[in-house]
Structures are given as C-alpha cells and as structure tokens.
Amino acid sequence: MSVNKNRSSTVYLNQLITNIPLRQKIADQNDRDKFEWNQWQSATKAINNVEVSPKEKHVRNLILGTFRLEGSRLFWSMMIRINIESHPVIGWKFCYIIHRLLRDGHKNNGVQQNYSLLSYRYCNLIIAKLKFHERNPIFTGNLTMNEYKDIRRLFNDNFNSYFQLCIELFDYMEAILNLVQVIFKSLDQSRSNSMTAAGQCRLNPLIVCIQDSSLLYDYIVKVLFKLHEGLSGDVLQDHRQRLIDQFQRLKCFYAQSSTLQYFSNLIKIPVLPENPPNFNVKEDLKNYQTPVAIVNTSSSDSSQVMEDLLIDISDDTKSTLRATFSDNLLENETMYNRAQDISDLEQTLLQYDTMLKQNRSETDDLHRTIVIKDAELIAERD
Template structure:
C-alpha cells in the first residue's frame, strides 16, 4: 500500500509565507481604501464605516503603523478640509484604536504641530479649526503619554484616577492643572465650531455643517470624563489644602463649567446630535 508523501517543510513554509503575504497585501489595500474614503477634501462628515475599518486595522496589527504610513502621504498642506478630517480620524484612532496607537501617534507629534501652525497662520475658517484641533490632539497625546494608566478614551475607574493622582498633594495639584488645560483645548475647539455655524438648527442637517460638527461627538465624550476628573480632583485638593490656596482652581473650574454647560446645551438642541449621542446634563449652578 502506497503511503501518502509528506509535503517537505520548506514547501509548507513557502506556502505559509505566500498566504501571509497575500493577506498583508489585502489588509494594506483595505486600509488605504478606507483612509482615502475617510480623509479627503470633500466637505462632508467622515463616514463611520470607513473610520471603523481604520480602527479595526489598528487592533489587527496592534498599533497605528499602517495608518501613519498612509497618512504621512496625504496632502495635508493643500486642503484645510482634508486636514480637518485627518484630525477627526486621528482623534477616533486615539480614543478607540489599539492601545499601542498612542505611542505610534506620539512619534508624529511634531507633524501635528507643523500642520496646526501652517493652517493657523492662514485666513481660512477650516484652517482656524485645524489649528485648534491639532493643539487639542497634541495636548491629548502629551497627557496620556505622561499618565499612561489613563487611556485616551478617558474611560477609567475612580481607583485608577486616585492611583494616578497619588498621595503627594503637589502631584494632585499639578494633575488638576493638566486636566484643566486638556478641557480648555476641548472647549476652545467646540466653541469655535459652534460660533462659525452660529448654532443654526438648520445647518446641522446639511453635510457642510455636519463636516464641522461630527468631531464634536468625540469632544462631548472627552469632556464628560474630564469634568468628572476635575470634580474628583478638586474634592481631593480641598480635603488637604486651605480654601484660599485653591481660589484660582475654583475660578478656573467655574469658568470651564459655564462654558461646558453652554456647549452641551447648544449641542443638545441641534438635530444632528439627537440621533448620534446623548449629551450629558450638568447640575444647576446653585448646586455647585
């Protein structure tokens, strides 16, 4: 009886390599297609399905290497709308992508500064937004690289926040300032977007308006967590330091609270957000 001949190991290895190569090529093509469709100069919001494929790609390869390899080839200096949509996709990648995406993105911190500086020096409405968005993303990168236990989606337990703050009250004081700075960057972007649109209810139903508004979904998500952080940290500070020492912190908190409440109220009234996200309700001023 004839025995079945075994396939030589080198042939098996070659087949595996060929299959892996084909899979990699297919993955690269899909990522390039999704990036091209998500990030372009058309004044329309980024489609969720394209952003989702990019995010899933970071989980597949355990980082954002492929995203950046294609993103660096985008003509960001040629179109402020394209740059705006790039910032939006990058924000999504940081929030929902694989955790290694943070370090991969941090390697391109200087590129973000450059693109923000370029568009900030030009008289262009989207350029103004790009300058603010790149500043926010740089602030986000710096904060989470420094405080690695707090994920870029900001969804952490009070125990993790407590551990990050530590027992040294000076560190708690400094962390609170950093959270304030983070919130400021978020609010400046939101306020400028809404000011450009004059908060018209009708504008949120048009694709041109939605192109500006769509990143504010991530801003709402970020701000709701940052607000919670500031409240927790201020309670911790007031338990250890005299009230007059923290007057500056209290003033800054109240300014941010009023800005955040105004932002949330305006967003809640806009038709665009009603079907996409539930806007948190903040307490009345007299409750603070």
C-alpha cells in the same frame, strides 16, 4: 555723474511685495504656465531630500507667489505632488516653508481661510491630548483608568501630584472647549445647520468632544474635592475659578448641542446642574452626580438608510408586492436570474478594482521615484 558705491543693492521682501498689484490676473495662458512652472521649480528646490538649507531666493519666490495669487492654493496643489511623507528631510523643509509663508506670505495663507482655524484648533486639541497621555500613562485613550476605579485613590495623599494632575486636566478641557467655540462660530458665519452636509461635517467631531469632556469634568470635580481635603481654600482659589469658567462654557456647549437635531439619535448629551459643586462643603460630594455621555452604536449609517426605506413602504405596498410574486412565478424567476447576474458582475468588478489598486500603487511608486530623481538632478545643477 557720481555713483554711490556704498549703496546697498539688496532688495527687501517687503519692497517686492508692495510692487505687486493685488488681484492681478494672468491673462495669457503662456504667462500662467510660465508662472506656475517657476513656482514649481522654486518649490522643488526649496523642499527636497537634500540635507542643505533652502536657498532664500526660492523661498522668496514662493512667498511672492502667494501675493500674486492672493493665497496659497497653487502652493498646496504642488505639495500633493511632492509627497511630503516620503522623506524626513522633505518633511522638515516643508515645515520651514510653511512657517515662512505664514509669517511673510499673503494674509490668506493664515487662519482666515475656511477650515484653517478649525484645523488649527483641532491640532491644538490633538497635541494637548498627546501631552496629557504622555504625562499620565495611567489613562487609556478613551480616558478610562487601567487599574484604578476612583481617581481620588490614584496618588493616595500626595497632594502635589493631584495639584499638577488637576492643571493638566484643565488644559485638556480648555483645548476641547476652544475647538467647540470655533466650530459653532463657523456654523453661524457659513449659515450652515446640523441637517446640512456641510454642517454635519463640522459638527461630527463634537461627538468625541462630548464624550471626553464629560469624563474630564468628572475627574476635575473629584480631584478638586480631594485637594480640598489637604490644602487650604486660598491655595486652590485659582483652581476653583478655572472650574467655574469651564463649567459655564461646558454647560453652554451641552445645551447648544442638545438643540441640534443631528445629535438626537447619535449621542445622549449630559445635563449639568445649575451650579458647580461647593468644594468647601463635603456633603456636596455625596450629592454630586457623574455626567454620562452615551453614544448610540446600535445602527450604522447604511442600516439607517435601509430602515428609512422600509419605513417608507406602506402595508398596502407590501401586500401588492406579495400578490405580484405569487401570481407571476415567471417574473419572479426572471428577477432571480437578474439578481444572479448582478452578483456575478459585482464579483468581476471587485477583481478589476483590485487590479486597478495594484496598478495605482505601482504608478505612485514610479511618481515618487521620478520626483526624487528630479530633485537630485535639480540639486546637482544648483
């Protein structure tokens, strides 16, 4: 019998993946423990503070683990124990492993899962905001301008600077509208609404989006009017078309938000006109009205709860309470003593809570030290 010595012994990752049965349950607890321990070993050997590249065998094992479990829940639970923020090399290796899992791992590692697409779009928005402020330090974090009240006087008659600024304003607005789109789409898919806890969890960031988008739209309109003073209409055709597209999406965003009860007491949502301004007509600038979003900061969540409780108490109930306190001084004194006892207990509880936080902090430090020492020991063994 002849043996082909030139035959490669390499087993490719996709060959291993095809041999893994989907939804294979780990019936035996010992097998489950062994599998999880094996994954943990690969995770700590691939993601540690030793400045060497992760070994491919450990990376492959983590990838195969996502196919075994049809997702990356185990991986993320392990990442909590690794303390990614504790060392820059750990953070760097973590990014590489995530890249590999998204590229080669099970499909449920990606943006199909629950909040993944929402978080992805939110991260894009944050990056767009950081880039915008890095390039335009004249704008504060809340998009007001430090020294200038009119954006049309920012660069005098330097139309090249206005042209570039307009593009960056468009990009910032695009990131906001993309996040808005996936938030509303996720509500439709999950059958949540604005008066459920899950719905409000997703809708809450839109308050900031309404604030920022109203300012961005105002800046874009004024910059475009400025550009039309010095550049031909043909040069600005793409800018005008981009504004029209964003105007329609923004108008839909405001209209849809206005129908949700959740926003009714939190923010005054701007109302956009039927059509965007005509930049070829200078009179449209005089008729243009700046959209204003006003956030209601008069009451906090806790005060609102108290207000609701007060509303629920009728006048008859209040009268009954007054009569009770007036007619029974002994009971009133007893209630006062109980209130004093409660206050003393709360003070004691705060003291214990402070001590508990200190103990937790010390425990966390010990855990970090153990993980670091464990990683160093594993690296030495390898």
